[in-house]
Each structure stands twice: as C-alpha cells, then as structure tokens.
Amino acid sequence: MLKRTARKMMSMMSAIILLSGITAIVPSPAKAETARGTTYYVDNVSGDDGNAGTNPDTAWKSLAKVNATTFAPGDHILFKAGGSWQGQLWPKGSGMEGSPIIIDMYGTGSKPLIAGVTSELQTVFLKNQEYWEISNLEVTNPSSEPFTRDWKGKRGERRGVYVLNEEKGILNHIYIKNLNIHDVDGVYTTRSGGIIFDSVGSWVPSAFNDVLIDGNTLTDVDAYGIYISSNCILRYGMGDLWEWVPKPYGPWTPSTNVKISNNTVVRAATGGIAWNVTDGAVVEHNTVQEATYLATNASIWWAYADNSIVQYNESFASRNGSEDGTGFDVDAGNLGSLVQYNYSHDNAGGFMLYVNDTYNTINTIVRYNISQDDKARIFRYSGSIDTVLNYNNTIYVGAGSGNPVMSDYFTKSSGSPKNIYNYNNVYYSVGDRGWNLTGQTFDSNAYYGGKTLVNADAHKVTANPKFVNPGSGGTGMGTVDGYKLQSDSPLIGAGVPIADNGGRDYFGNPLYNGDPDIGAFEYQGNVPPATGKPPIVYTPAPIKPLPTPPGPEPGNLAPLATASASVATLSTSSIKSLTDGSYDKAWSSVDKGVTFPNYITLDFGSKQVTVNQLKIVTRFGTGQGVTKFDLEYFDGANWLPLKTGVEWVWQYSDQTNEAKTLDFDQTTAAKFRLKIGAANLKWGNFAINELEMYNRR
Structure with a gap:
C-alpha cells in the first residue's frame, strides 16, 4: 500500500526495517581465540602418515589420515600448495566460538587439489559439525555419466563441498572461502552442485547460523553453483518442494546470519546461486554467468526466505528461458525481499521473476537496478504476488533482446498479482511486445520506443531520455556508464520522491539532487532546487498466514520411510499419499478383486527408528476403512508380531478425518508392516488417508 505524504525522508535503516524487518546481517567478526590448537601439515609427496604432522618436515601424507582424526578447537589443517589428493576430505570434530578449526594451504604455488572419486558423492564433507573455516583449495567431483533431468540418474547427487546438518538443531560458523571448484557433475536436483548447505530435520528442527560463502570461483558445476537448502519449511501452508528433498518438517526453522558474497559462478547447469529457509540473508557482489545451460531455472533465486537482501550482483547470459531463465527470481514463500544495485543482461528468460503459488510471496522492493538486453519477459509475475515496489530501474531492450514482453503475468491457483507499483523507471526499447498490466500501477516512468x-501513467515522460550511450554495457558492474544522463536529459528532476530510498543510486551517487531523476542514475550536476513533491511511502502488507491444512503432529516418523503395498494401488491414487503429511490425499487399493491378507510396509532403510504408537487417519471409514489387522516388525531375519487381532470400527461416512491409534511396547526396527485381514469394501476398495508412527516418550 502506498500513499503520498510530505513526510521527511527516513534513513536507509528505516527503509529496511519497514521491509518486514530486513536487516543487513553479516557474519560477526571472529572473537579472540580461546583455544590455541595444533597445526597439522599434509604433503602428498614427502609426507608420511606415521609422522606427527605438526610441522612441514613431519607432515602427514593422505586424506585417510586426516579423515581418521578428530580435531579440536583452534586446530589448523594445512595442505601443501601444488599438492593433489584423490578421494573425500571429511575431517572430524568441531571447533568452538572464537576457535574454529581451519583448513587452508601452506607454501607457495597453486591451490591444493582435492579431486573427488566416483565412490564418494561429496569431495569435501562436513556432517553435524560446526565452527569450521575452509579456504584456498581446488575441488572437483567429475562423472563420466551424461547430465540428465532424472534426479535418480547414475551421476548421483554429486557435490564439491557438502555441509550437512542432520537432526542437530542449530550449527554455527561455517565459512567457505576462496575455493576453486570446477567440474562437479551432479544430477538435476537442488542438492547437487558446487557448494551445498543442507539442513534436514525429522525429529529436531535444524538450521545453520553464521554462514559465509565468499570469494569462491565455481565453473562447470551441475546442477547448482551455490545452494542453501532445508526441509524445515512448514508454515503458512507450505508443503512439498521436490521429490528429492526430504519430507517437509516443522516448524519453519531458518538459517540466520548468512552471507554469500564475491563469488563467481560460470556455467551452472541449472541455477547459479539459490537459498531457501533463511532469515536476513545477504547476497552481494556475486557474478553468475551462463546459468541454466542444461535445464530451466533462474540464475539467482530464493524461496521460503524472509528479509533477503540481494545487491551489487551481476547476472548474465542465462541460456534456457523457456520457463524461468531470469537474472533474478523472487520465488515462492518469500516474506520481504530487497533487490537493489544489480546488473542483469542478456538473460534468456528476462530480468525479474516473481512467483507465488499456494504460499505467500509478499513485500518485495526492486530498485536502482540496470537491465540490458534481457529477453523473453523482462518482468514476469506468476501467481498472487502481493505488494511489489519497483522503482528507479533502468530497462534497455535492444535489438539483441528478440522482441520480449516488457511485463507479463500468469494466474495460478493462488490467483493473480496485485498491488504492484512502478515509479521512476526507464523503459527504453527498440522493439518489444508491450505489457500485461494486471494488478499494476504506474506513475512518473519514462517510455521510449x-x-x-503505459497510457495510465499520469506523469510519464516519452521524450528521448538522452542517455550517454545506451546499449553499451558490457561484462562487469562498472561497464554501464552509458546509462548516465546527459545534462539536458528530460529525466532529470522528473521523478517522484520515494521515502526510505537507500540513499544512493546504482553508481553510488547520493539521493536526491533536487527533484528525483527517473532511472538508476541520479544526475550530479547543477539542477533547480527540489520543488517539494510529496514522497511515496511504502507500507508493507500485513502477513496473513494461510490456513494450515489438517495433518500429522510434529514427531511423526512415517515420512522417513518408503511405503509399499502388496495390493495394487488405484490408478487415481499414489502410495506416497500414505505418508505425505496431508490428510487431504488418500492412498487407495484397487476397487476390484481385493482379497486378504494384504500388507502395507514402511521401510526406513538403513536408519532404524524407535516407535511405540501407530496412528491411522481415514475418511469415509464406514465405506473403506481397515477393520482388522496385525502390526509386525522385522528383526533382520523374520517378521515378528507387535500386536495381533486388532479390530477397529469406523463411525463416519463423510470427509471427517477419523483417527485411530494403537499403542505398543517401544520397539526399534527398520521395517514395520500392517498385515491387513479385513476392511470395509463398500466401493470395492479400502483406503488410508495417512499412516503415522510416533515415539511417545
């Protein structure tokens, strides 16, 4: 919601506070060490694993020696410059606040090479560890298998660096700096690529705090350059993302104090840099080139994240624009995003994508960015995007853009975009297909060619904007001086003031010089004094949580298992519905020829679980509910009974979520099954909306 007022401009910090609490959080400076630690040296040529390893003359030799060692706070692990090792680097132990464990290089020459092998999906690995800093390595993880969109393909989910938090709550202080990562050949998932942080919670909500990914070069990495992932996403109706992500868990537990900066990503198969389930992430001074060259995605995108700041990034030459392919993408479930001072050019899918399906994406500010020769759809709104403020962006659509749509939208199940406000932008085009204006307001913008x-723009400028040299931008944030204004430009002083505007333009010039200019450049020459135009004040829309659909309680372990049934599944149903966390979908047997006994099995694989309660939820139970069964577990050799002759009588013949529970002695196993002896077969089938298992301690 926006209004005009004579209110005095507030500071940048005030603007960020208005943006749903966005703060420019950066990792805290390290405190003085509280543990001195030991320095260990590793030399693949002259080292010996029988040595003490504590000076260059007594260096260790192998990764195996490093991996077998549990390191202490303050320890340093230094690999010799120019050395190379094959295999996985997975040192054990954790540091402590003020005393991280540090991996680095010693000597002069090229960065030590850690080359991944086929048998290990990740080359550098940390699992449930904290207070680590990893710097100055060269990392690869190649595969001879071709890239495929089949995430179960032979390549596997390969990673250069993989930091995994599995059921450990909050893990602190992981810094990844100045690595040269290349030729990482993973499958098409968000969990494979150059640098992957992954939080997995099924019992314990898990996330990271104090993450710095800085100064890394990532080249030819599949599928992602940098990705921060989590399955702890449950809020506002959020549910499944993709089938390769562990089942969603709640509550929403964000990683905090995340900074991704000064990285260069070249030829990531899908996305260059992406993050989800964060609060206050700062992503700045990165370059992403030729992303999406093997599959559709956006170069820089984020989802299920609050208060993200995306600034000073260059995103260009994305290859695949058939669906996404934009330079930047405010994707589903984002509450408060600030996108400023970025340079987007030559991207196959356009400049900005805004996405909302069934989840809130709300309160987005896009300001003082430059887009040159982006293609397809410069701005694209997908679903019920709410409250966007686009202002002082310079958009140049040259002949190389291929006649794009300037602005478009797609209606999804969540609805259409609304409350999208556009002020002080320049739309300079030598050929485009115009606009779809649904949900948008325009004022004080410049249009040329x-x-x-946009006829509804009451204070539009249509004269030649008189840029210094439009279309002359090259590769590099500093190559866009052609979008500065000549002294007689009609855009000087023609804009409307915006409160809490960040205090600077794309080029670092202070705001304002007289009345505001239109576009990403604020002219600094002599101009008439400000005329006192009342500024636009941005007010974030209130967050209205979506109703939470009925589903299992926290602690349900069944989603960790793979479900199977001995009876065939009805063609309109799915076995996944047994454990998908939603009561709205049911698994159903076929509706003809059902005989008993039948078996439904939960297989937890190599990870045993301890449980003492079974819960089954069924709708229309009098017509299709299970009425008689045994509960069994597998001890590694045989199926043994937990409860036999269980009989249930169902009461409802409608949409009521009727739940029944069975308590039994606490049992630890990797497989459990129902041996079903009878069921109501009013329509020829029996069905279960959700099968749940708990450990009620």
Missing part, C-alpha cells in the same frame, strides 16, 4: 507506453 517499442510498445512500452
């Missing part, structure tokens, strides 16, 4: 004119 093409079909960019």
